[in-house]
Amino acid sequence: MSSQSNRVVIFDTTLRDGEQSPGASMNLEEKCRIAALLEEMGVDVIEAGFPIASNGDFEAVNAVAKQSREAIVAGLARATKADIDRAAEALAPAARKRIHTFISTSPLHMKYKLQMEPEAVLQAVKDSVAYARSKVDDVEWSAEDGSRTEHDFLCRCVEAAIAAGATTINIPDTVGYAVPDEYAALIAMLIERVPNADKAIFSVHCHNDLGLAVANSLAAVNAGARQVECTINGLGERAGNAAMEEIVMALRTRPDRMPYETGIDTTYITRASKLVSTVTGFVVQPNKAIVGKNAFAHESGIHQDGMLKNAQTYEIMTPESVGLNKSTLVLGKHSGRHAFRDKVKALGYDLGDNRLNDAFKRFKDLADVKKEVFDEDIVALIDDQLIRARDRIKVVDLAVVCGTKGPQTATLTLEIDGDSKTTTAEGDGPVDATFKAIKQLCGATPRLQLYQVHAVTQGTDAQAEVTVRLEENGKTVNGQGADTDTLVASAKAYVTALNKLLVKREKTAPGDMGA
Numbered sequence: 331m332s333s334q335s336n337r338v339v340i341f342d343t344t345l346r347d348g349e350q351s352p353g354a355s356m357n358l359e360e361k362c363r364i365a366a367l368l369e370e371m372g373v374d375v376i377e378a379g380f381p382i383a384s385n386g387d388f389e390a391v392n393a394v395a396k397q398s399r400e401a402i403v404a405g406l407a408r409a410t411k412a413d414i415d416r417a418a419e420a421l422a423p424a425a426r427k428r429i430h431t432f433i434s435t436s437p438l439h440m441k442y443k444l445q446m447e448p449e450a451v452l453q454a455v456k457d458s459v460a461y462a463r464s465k466v467d468d469v470e471w472s473a474e475d476g477s478r479t480e481h482d483f484l485c486r487c488v489e490a491a492i493a494a495g496a497t498t499i500n501i502p503d504t505v506g507y508a509v510p511d512e513y514a515a516l517i518a519m520l521i522e523r524v525p526n527a528d529k530a531i532f533s534v535h536c537h538n539d540l541g542l543a544v545a546n547s548l549a550a551v552n553a554g555a556r557q558v559e560c561t562i563n564g565l566g567e568r569a570g571n572a573a574m575e576e577i578v579m580a581l582r583t584r585p586d587r588m589p590y591e592t593g594i595d596t597t598y599i600t601r602a603s604k605l606v607s608t609v610t611g612f613v614v615q616p617n618k619a620i621v622g623k624n625a626f627a628h629e630s631g632i633h634q635d636g637m638l639k640n641a642q643t644y645e646i647m648t649p650e651s652v653g654l655n656k657s658t659l660v661l662g663k664h665s666g667r668h669a670f671r672d673k674v675k676a677l678g679y680d681l682g683d684n685r686l687n688d689a690f691k692r693f694k695d696l697a698d699v700k701k702e703v704f705d706e707d708i709v710a711l712i713d714d715q716l717i718r719a720r721d722r723i724k725v726v727d728l729a730v731v732c733g734t735k736g737p738q739t740a741t742l743t744l745e746i747d748g749d750s751k752t753t754t755a756e757g758d759g760p761v762d763a764t765f766k767a768i769k770q771l772c773g774a775t776p777r778l779q780l781y782q783v784h785a786v787t788q789g790t791d792a793q794a795e796v797t798v799r800l801e802e803n804g805k806t807v808n809g810q811g812a813d814t815d816t817l818v819a820s821a822k823a824y825v826t827a828l829n830k831l832l833v834k835r836e837k838t839a840p841g842d843m844g845a
């Protein structure tokens with residue numbers, strides 16, 4: 331495959347560079363699960379680890395090598411015989427294997443880290459690649475800190491690596507220092523100047539220290555690179571590596587600007603992201619491209635309206651293309667009537683315009699006090715409204731004084747058959763005071779059989795749903811009330827139950843309000 335081909339090799343290093351994220355260690359079984367999924371989704375090369383790093387890493391590379399069939403399994407090795415031997419041993423069972431050997435080529439790394447003269451590094455390139463080639467046919471050579479390497483020296487190293495048998499040449503932007511046009515020019519320069527460049531695939535490996543890993547990788551592909559090294563969720567050393575899902579979806583979404591193909595079945599992306607996140611404990615930020623919780627979610631009314639009319643108004647990829655069922659229209663304070671009507675219908679209600687408008691107003695009031703309005707909230711809100719529509723008694727206003735000082739008092743205003751009535755009652759706690767105030771105003775004396783509160787959803791801003799069961803003359807009724815204020819929900823529940831009792835009384839003694 332040359333820089334003329336339009337096929338881009340996807341080299342996943344989640345299990346190696348991804349695991350170098352502090353705190354992202356994975357055990358053997360987890361690595362095997364991730365590798366199996368990567369292979370299933372069509373990753374070309376799986377870098378399974380750095381075999382000399384530890385026995386655990388060796389075992390993991392070895393296990394992935396045993397299980398993989400189609401994907402090439404790669405193991406990392408420094409420019410030493412011991413590293414290469416260990417990598418070759420770990421990779422031995424693989425159907426398709428690659429030794430990935432590297433050494434730094436930048437003046438800074440050579441002088442301070444390796445403490446080697448450039449000529450010694452060049453010799454190490456030749457020796458390490460040739461030695462790796464004596465073990466396997468597929469050898470990748472990386473110029474660590476390649477983007478900060480002096481051009482003439484980099485050309486000499488690349489030429490030497492290809493001459494020694496490297497079939498892939500990787501030019502990492504190890505510290506995420508490059509910017510897109512500069513990085514693209516570097517790759518183009520190498521392809522142009524290195525005499526045997528056509529004998530290898532050029533690869534890129536970008537870190538995200540400036541948030542440019544994906545942009546740099548794509549710019550390099552346009553300049554002739556045909557392998558991209560990346561990780562699921564952009565996991566990796568420091569700010570991470572280029573995110574595979576972003577690379578693949580960018581290529582898929584913009585073939586007009588980037589006419590290249592990968593072998594990835596993109597419908598696996600969401601599954602792979604979730605697996606890596608679960609295994610590593612690295613939560614994906616909600617606004618992360620492609621795989622964030624909000625990547626296909628819309629809350630604002632204008633966008634939701636557009637989405638309902640034609641999803642392409644606000645989505646450049648389909649959720650199905652990344653393995654999600656559908657986009658979500660999140661109902662919140664920014665939502666509009668179109669989305670609300672759609673949701674109400676989906677929840678099985680057929681409300682006329684007036685009721686819908688009324689419900690929408692109550693939904694907006696709720697959204698003002700609650701971060702997110704869930705389906706259950708809307709069901710509670712509409713049920714509450716439907717139950718209350720024919721009520722003779724309605725809760726208008728409630729103010730409760732409670733706390734450690736006592737006495738607990740409730741000042742309540744009810745509308746009874748169209749008349750507004752207010753009273754204040756003391757009680758043994760705020761709920762008792764509220765119920766006493768209701769009884770005073772209605773002159774009712776039913777027996778309270780059950781009082782139950784549960785949160786409709788989670789969080790301190792959740793709506794409380796209260797159930798009250800009242801008994802009078804052998805007749806039992808239940809009343810429900812929902813509100814973000816538990817006491818208001820309690821008052822509504824009690825009043826709902828009372829209204830039901832009134833209906834029952836009407837049937838036996840029409841016109842009677844209470845005792």
Ligand SMILES: CC(=O)SCCNC(=O)CCNC(=O)[C@H](O)C(C)(C)COP(=O)(O)OP(=O)(O)OC[C@H]1O[C@@H](n2cnc3c(N)ncnc32)[C@H](O)[C@@H]1OP(=O)(O)O
Nearest residue numbers: 350380382383384408409410432433434443444474504567
């Ligand atoms: C950019 C990258 O991502 S590179 C990969 C980084 N990943 C890792 O380092 C994770 C795994 N690493 C490890 O477990 C350990 O560092 C090991 C096993 C590889 C080496 O451990 P140690 O022998 O204790 O050495 P240590 O890590 O302290 O130092 C690294 C040594 O390797 C040398 N070295 C670094 N890169 C290379 C290279 N590509 N080729 C040859 N030598 C190298 C350093 O100069 C240093 O040598 P020195 O001991 O002579 O000074």
Ligand SMILES: CC(C)C(=O)C(=O)O
Nearest residue numbers: 432472474475502504
């Ligand atoms: C080992 C190399 C490829 C690397 O991870 C880097 O330079 O970032």
Ligand SMILES: [Mg+2]
Nearest residue numbers: 347504535567
């Ligand atoms: Mg790296």
